[in-house]
Amino acid sequence: MSLGERALFLDPKVRFIYNGAAQYGSYDHQNASSQNIISTAIKTTTQTLFEQNFIPWKFHPRHSDFEPAINASCTYIKSVRLEQSGIDSANVAKPLAGEVDESYSLSMKTNGQVTITAASSVGIAHGLTTFTQLFYKHSSGSAYTPYAPVSITDAPKFQxxxxxxxxxxxxxxxxxxxxxxxxxxxxxxxxxxxxxxxxxxxxxxxxxxxxxxxxxxxxxxxxxxxxxxxxxxxxxxxxxxxxxxxxxxxxxxxxxxxxxxxxxxxxxxxxxxxxxxxxxxxxxxxxxxxxxxxxxxxxxxxxxxxxxxxxxxxxxxxxxxxxxxxxxxxxxxxxxxxxxxxxxxxxxxxxxxxxxxxxxxxxxxxxxxxxxxxxxxxxxxxxxxxxxxxxxxxxxxxxxxxxxxxxxxxxxxxxxxxxxxxxxxxxxxxxxxxxxxxxxxxxxxxxxxxxxxxxxxxxxxxxxxxxxxxxxxxxxxxxxxxxxxxxxxxxxxxxxxxxxxxxxRSQITASPRLSEMRERLVAKGIGAEPIQMPFCTQNGTQCAL
Amino acid sequence: MSLGERALFLDPKVRFIYNGAAQYGSYDHQNASSQNIISTAIKTTTQTLFEQNFIPWKFHPRHSDFEPAINASCTYIKSVRLEQSGIDSANVAKPLAGEVDESYSLSMKTNGQVTITAASSVGIAHGLTTFTQLFYKHSSGSAYTPYAPVSITDAPKFQxxxxxxxxxxxxxxxxxxxxxxxxxxxxxxxxxxxxxxxxxxxxxxxxxxxxxxxxxxxxxxxxxxxxxxxxxxxxxxxxxxxxxxxxxxxxxxxxxxxxxxxxxxxxxxxxxxxxxxxxxxxxxxxxxxxxxxxxxxxxxxxxxxxxxxxxxxxxxxxxxxxxxxxxxxxxxxxxxxxxxxxxxxxxxxxxxxxxxxxxxxxxxxxxxxxxxxxxxxxxxxxxxxxxxxxxxxxxxxxxxxxxxxxxxxxxxxxxxxxxxxxxxxxxxxxxxxxxxxxxxxxxxxxxxxxxxxxxxxxxxxxxxxxxxxxxxxxxxxxxxxxxxxxxxxxxxxxxxxxxxxxxxRSQITASPRLSEMRERLVAKGIGAEPIQMPFCTQNGTQCAL
Missing domain, CATH: 3.20.20.80 (Glycosidases)
Incomplete structure (x- = not known):
């Protein structure tokens, strides 16, 4: 994974363009399960980004001005390309362990071009989940990521x-x-x-x-x-x-x-x-x-x-x-x-x-x-x-x-x-x-x-x-x-x-990541517990020993 | 405390009749704090009984018919008399420890007559709280108690x-x-x-x-x-x-x-x-x-x-x-x-x-x-x-x-x-x-x-x-x-x-009481945890050792 430091905003009408098996805009080459997985993932992604997002004040120094300014020079993401490289097996939605390739890669360029690539529809869905987790809610109501350019290649260790x-x-x-x-x-x-x-x-x-x-x-x-x-x-x-x-x-x-x-x-x-x-x-x-x-x-x-x-x-x-x-x-x-x-x-x-x-x-x-x-x-x-x-x-x-x-x-x-x-x-x-x-x-x-x-x-x-x-x-x-x-x-x-x-794995990096994931879950209506008080998450490693 | 086994229903328009200091229907002899405590207690009581009550299925054998029948012979409680025997001190709402007598007594007769007696308005409020805790929600929507006649004399050990x-x-x-x-x-x-x-x-x-x-x-x-x-x-x-x-x-x-x-x-x-x-x-x-x-x-x-x-x-x-x-x-x-x-x-x-x-x-x-x-x-x-x-x-x-x-x-x-x-x-x-x-x-x-x-x-x-x-x-x-x-x-x-x-004190009696109180809290919108599964509370002491 590599993350940059440029802010990108998300167009409220952002489009998700799925290539089906090979052709953009077509579901023809995928089965019903695949279509269902992709359309559900897109719906969930939109909901997460625009309705279940959160302002990350707990992860910035107290009273700091952490939000990117909204002005004429802001770059907006207008579409996300979902490129599935393989044809799903019939049991993509009910696999035995290892039967579905869950890996994905995600590329987000500073010009707003986003591409998620995966062998399976489940991989595309995972890529979209990760995509949402790069974004925060802006006080203005829109969604932004401070991390462009992004390049992620990801796959699970256990099936x-x-x-x-x-x-x-x-x-x-x-x-x-x-x-x-x-x-x-x-x-x-x-x-x-x-x-x-x-x-x-x-x-x-x-x-x-x-x-x-x-x-x-x-x-x-x-x-x-x-x-x-x-x-x-x-x-x-x-x-x-x-x-x-x-x-x-x-x-x-x-x-x-x-x-x-x-x-x-x-x-x-x-x-x-x-x-x-x-x-x-x-x-x-x-x-x-x-x-x-x-x-x-x-x-x-x-x-x-x-x-x-x-x-x-x-x-x-x-x-x-x-x-x-x-x-x-x-x-x-x-x-x-x-x-x-x-x-x-x-x-x-x-x-x-x-x-x-x-x-x-x-x-x-x-x-x-x-x-x-x-x-x-x-x-x-x-x-x-x-x-x-x-x-x-x-x-x-x-x-x-x-x-x-x-x-x-x-x-x-x-x-x-x-x-x-x-x-x-x-x-x-x-x-x-x-x-x-x-x-x-x-x-x-x-x-x-x-x-x-x-x-x-x-x-x-x-x-x-x-x-x-x-x-x-x-x-x-x-x-x-x-x-x-x-x-x-x-x-x-x-x-x-x-x-x-x-x-x-180090708690020092896992802990703020877990605190942030907790805020994302709460924003989604899941009553997850806090693991630290804001003092800790606002102040880097001052709660570390 | 003594509890009976007769069911009483609560009239949806039940009236709470407060004697003030000595005269029914008058607040004249009480200060603003007292009036506030009594009127808040009556409002809370009504809300608890009619809007925040619960059906106690978890406390009866599985699939048993535990609710009293609603028919012409049911007795309804039409009023609750609140008899305060003393004049509140000026700091009844902000006492030092021991300055307010919090004791109360509660009498509920099988004919539906209910009287709560206390020296202070706080005691009256405690009596009303106990009163609500004798009642359950009926599937029909009304509130009933299965415990008449009731006689309770109660006072706190610690101030x-x-x-x-x-x-x-x-x-x-x-x-x-x-x-x-x-x-x-x-x-x-x-x-x-x-x-x-x-x-x-x-x-x-x-x-x-x-x-x-x-x-x-x-x-x-x-x-x-x-x-x-x-x-x-x-x-x-x-x-x-x-x-x-x-x-x-x-x-x-x-x-x-x-x-x-x-x-x-x-x-x-x-x-x-x-x-x-x-x-x-x-x-x-x-x-x-x-x-x-x-x-x-x-x-x-x-x-x-x-x-x-x-x-x-x-x-x-x-x-x-x-x-x-x-x-x-x-x-x-x-x-x-x-x-x-x-x-x-x-x-x-x-x-x-x-x-x-x-x-x-x-x-x-x-x-x-x-x-x-x-x-x-x-x-x-x-x-x-x-x-x-x-x-x-x-x-x-x-x-x-x-x-x-x-x-x-x-x-x-x-x-x-x-x-x-x-x-x-x-x-x-x-x-x-x-x-x-x-x-x-x-x-x-x-x-x-x-x-x-x-x-x-x-x-x-x-x-x-x-x-x-x-x-x-x-x-x-x-x-x-x-x-x-x-x-x-x-x-x-x-x-x-x-x-x-x-x-x-025995856990054997405290445990079902605590489980019931938990259900009452949940009904009031307080997210209290369960302490036992329904199997235990439905089955007497079968989860006891």
Whole structure:
């Protein structure tokens, strides 16, 4: 990247001229997804530049005159050329990791000529996102950049850059989720993993199994209908954010018991901590033909509705509790020697259904590392417990997603959500949660997805996800829980944790950049937290040690 | 408190009938402040009940039919009698601790008769606040209580129940501050301490010293004008929340150097950590007639504008740095033997001005405990560093405010806001802030203001404050930083940390109450965080251990 110091203004009627495949002004050579991605990106760009921009007073010395003068000699950008050099593949909006070339280059000359070049429509969209982030709002109301000439060549280090959002423990309106997609796309994340069912509630409507959401949701109306899901998935696909659904199983399923109690073992045991990581306990029975039939019906209903928008389906598999199977009359054992072959068969069936539907399975690390299952080489393993889990996963030849909970769980540090009876309360003092303390952005920024991964296996690390669980998160605070800390992870996933010299990236340059990105998010209606007071951002490195 | 199980509905035209001093419908015997407090309380009550109410589905079993039926046999509350038994003192809206009787009683009969009785208008207002908290929104749109008959007799344990809000390091619009006052009043806090100037910015306009805010503010317009201050103070006074201003001195004053550089020593030293707790360094010179004149002008301008709304003025005094006086040419020493008499004279002068203006001084604990100053017996000492500081303060015969930063600082736990250069960064990993971790509500609720205080001195503990500093807080996240955790402190200050048996209060009963209060705050437009997912609040004690 190189930036200059000349100001350019943006013509309020700036035109975005897309070459389609080769011919200016034509979409002929691109498919519907491509057209949608480009037209959405142009619309978002215009909105960001003219309606969701901000005056950057926090980033200039106090009471300084930092704005370029508006006069007859100002240069205006009248058009932006979008030059796509390749033809998008049919699944440009729902790729497997690595299938879409997301790179782009951006050239902005002092005479106002702007060109964004990319191999794919998603690359063009990324280039437009970067373009908006060069501009500020002027007191006069117009938009300007102080950085011309600009030359940027950019490409992501990791192909899977995601957020895992728990929309089961708490229900989020589709508008909350699309607001999250807007913020993700703006930070060049390309995956939204929706953890959409769990023990506490089942908000996902399955028309073939209508009782599931009718009884398993928290309240009438707090569900995701097929049209609502399609809206969310399409919203993401149009913005380069592939929405991946997870039905966590066989654990984390006790909300099924509200409609199909015969399928769940150890449901809502009073002594829940014996049978689950958190209340309510419950697991799908492990050797039950009724469960098999149920899952067949579920998959047959759901997966065809996933396929138009995603190439993945996440079958979960975390935190399976052995003791629960003592209460499962199809098993009556907590002996892994007995359970392991049954789990292998359970997961084999699920993954076969996922593949038959044209999708690629994702599973939590426990299935591979704790249960030692034999999984297809296509299965992507989502690690979360340690850096070692990443190394072990790729060591077994599997593709891995990272997201060590000690670094990239965004919900941590708010304290226990369990209530303690007076007779035991003191022993839990000071009531920290299991993944405390809160992981600040500097810590998240220092996390290296490739830590401990042998150099010859790093290609198997597809990327990673940050995670927002909803035990203490809901629509009122989700923006603050996620942003701007997730921006730090986004940069690690885009650029890598290390700089060109192999050192951790410098906070000294990242911090003002993150503060500025936070202001941009706020301008876009995302309630991101501040990371420093204006004194720090107005005064260079005076808040540095 | 006793609650029944009969439902009562609220007539949309419910009347509030205030007896003034003795005669129904008359305000004659009350002063303007009293009339203002009562009329504001009635207006707020109506707004809360009919416009800012919530349907309590989160507090009933999933898909249960919890609402009372609306039919011909429903009983409606048509009027609420407000019976004030005493005449308010002239400073009912700006009392010293203990000057106003805040107790009230509330009676609601199954026939719909409601009476709130109190000695003062503030007590009536508290009773009305409690009244609103017995009601829920009905799906039909009306308001109902399921708890009749109700009998409540209530009074606060501590007289000073406050929040200290840092509106200097970040500027908050008056609307942000009045929103905070609304939330404080709703939780029966009765003090808002505005930490209104600090090293980083001076937003307070002083007409006699116009350069102070003109140069010391972050940006033109980010100031508090005298009318804006009067608006905020009056808004609080009308709601039983006395607004107390703090001009922190002699430390935390370097923003004065932008307009009066000759008054500040050690201003913005590059090696700031030698001279201050955080950048920028700087302190008022300690033996300077120019400083004396400046403060005389400042106090003469400001204090008469404080007097109509408050009986206190806070002169600060925390974190004074000795080394800064090595660079003060009026002193040239960091020897406390030399500095202490000068500090005594400095504080004596300030407190004399405060008293002369008709106000009572408040000072941070360091002036008494670190500097061993001799302070007037009227001076209220605000402790913050330890429980021992409280015991020492009352041991010296002084009135104390509590608010141990290990429990009641609401900003803690979000990580360092300082940036670290690459060569030292690793030594600060994992970048915790000085008061990490985040203090969760259970911990705040377990904090006992009287810890270590001898029984014969507890009367000197006037109460306490929770604190929200603004290094990483601003209008976007302040609601979430403060609420609902401050509610836990509000209950400790109102009811005491111990129950009738002298035990810590039970989380088992406090937790659902806090979750409900959170929903009430959200309904009022306060962005309070959730503390549990609906599964927990819908299911009794299934999230208890």
């Amino acid at each position: 899977h850059r995601g957020l895992n959002m728990d929309v089961s423990r708490v229900w989020y309106a589709p508008a909350d989720i699309t607001r999250m997609i807007d913020a993700l796309a703006y930070n060049k994340f390309n995956r939204l993993h929706l953890h959409i069912t769990d023990a506490q509630s089942w908000p996902l409507e399955i028309p073939a199994l209508p009782m599931l959401a009718e009884k398993g949701s928290y309240r009438e109306g707090l569900t995701y209908s097929p049209p609502a899901m399609a809206y969310i998935q399409d919203y993401g696909a149009s913005r380069g954010v592939e929405v991946i659904l997870e039905i966590d199983m066989p654990g984390h399923t006790s909300s099924i018991a509200y409609s199909y109690p015969e399928l769940i073992a150890a449901f809502n045991e009073k002594d829940w901590s014996t049978y689950a990581a958190e209340p309510p306990s419950g697991t799908l029975k492990l050797n039950s033909s009724a469960v098999t039939e149920f899952l067949d019906t579920l998959f047959d209903d759901l997966l065809p509705r996933v396929l138009p928008y995603s190439s993945y389906f996440h079958t979960g598999g975390d935190e399976v509790n052995l003791n629960a199977y003592n209460l499962d009359e199809t098993v009556r054992s907590n002996d892994t020697a007995i359970l392991q072959p049954l789990m292998q068969a359970f997961v084999d069936r699920a993954h076969a259904k996922v593949r038959a539907a044209g999708l690629t399975p994702i599973a939590w690390e426990e299935m591979l590392l704790t249960w030692n299952l034999t999984l297809g080489s296509d299965v992507v393993i989502q690690t979360w417990q340690s850096d070692e889990a990443v190394a072990q996963t790729v060591g077994k030849g599997h593709k891995a997603l990272v997201g060590n909970y000690n670094y990239w769980y965004l919900d941590c540090g708010h304290g226990q959500w369990l209530d303690f009876y007076p007779d035991v309360s003191q022993s839990f003092y000071p009531y920290y949660d299991y993944c405390a303390p809160l992981h600040n952005w500097r810590m998240m920024y220092a996390y290296n997805p490739l830590e401990g991964v042998p150099a010859n296996l790093t290609h198997l690390v597809l990327g990673g996800e940050v995670h927002i669980w909803s035990e203490q998160t809901d629509p009122v605070n989700v923006d603050r829980q996620v942003w701007p800390r997730a921006c730090a992870a986004a940069e690690v996933l885009w650029s890598g944790a290390k700089d060109d010299q192999g050192q951790n | 000073h129940r406050g929040l200290n809000m840092d509106v200097s390091r970040v500027w908050y619009a008056p609307a942000d501050i009045t929103r905070m006052i609304d939330a404080l009043a709703y939780n029966k806090f009765n003090r808002l301490h505005l930490h209104i100037t600090d090293a980083q910015s001076w937003p307070l306009e002083i007409p006699a010293l116009p350069m102070l805010a003109e140069k010391g503010s972050y940006r033109e317009g980010l100031t508090y004008s005298p009318p804006a201050m009067a608006y905020i103070q009056d808004y609080g006074a009308s709601r039983g929340v006395e607004v107390i201003l703090e001009i922190d001195m002699p430390g935390h004053t370097s923003s004065i150097a932008y307009s009066y550089p000759e008054l500040i020593a050690a201003f913005n030293e590059k090696d700031w950590s030698t001279y201050a707790a955080e950048p920028p360094s700087g302190t008022l010179k300690l033996n300077s007639s120019a400083v004396t004149e400046f403060l005389d002008t400042l106090f003469d301008d400001l204090l008469p504008r404080v007097l109509p709304y408050s009986s206190y003025f806070h002169t600060g005094g925390d974190e004074v740095n000795l080394n800064a006086y090595n660079l003060d040419e009026t002193v040239r020493s960091n020897d406390t033997a030399i500095l202490q008499p000068l500090m005594q004279a400095f504080v004596d002068r300030a407190h004399a001005k405060v008293r002369a203006a008709g106000l009572t001084p408040i000072a941070w604990e360091e002036m008494l405990l670190t500097w061993n100053l001799t302070l007037g017996s009227d001076v209220v000492i605000q402790t913050w560093q330890s429980d021992e500081a409280v015991a020492q303060t009352v041991g010296k015969g002084h009135k104390a405010l509590v608010g141990n930063y290990n429990y009641w600082y609401l900003d803690c736990g979000h990580g360092q806001w300082l940036d670290f250069y690459p060569d030292v960064s690793q030594s600060f990993y994992p970048y915790y802030d000085y008061c990490a971790p985040l203090h969760n509500w259970r911990m705040m609720y377990a904090y006992n203001p009287l810890e270590g205080v001898p029984a014969n001195l507890t009367h000197l503990v006037l109460g306490g404050e929770v604190h929200i500093w603004s290094e990483q807080t601003d209008p976007v996240n302040v609601d979430r930083q403060v609420w609902p955790r401050a509610c836990a402190a509000a209950e400790v200050l109102w009811s005491g940390a111990k129950d009738d048996q002298g035990q810590n």
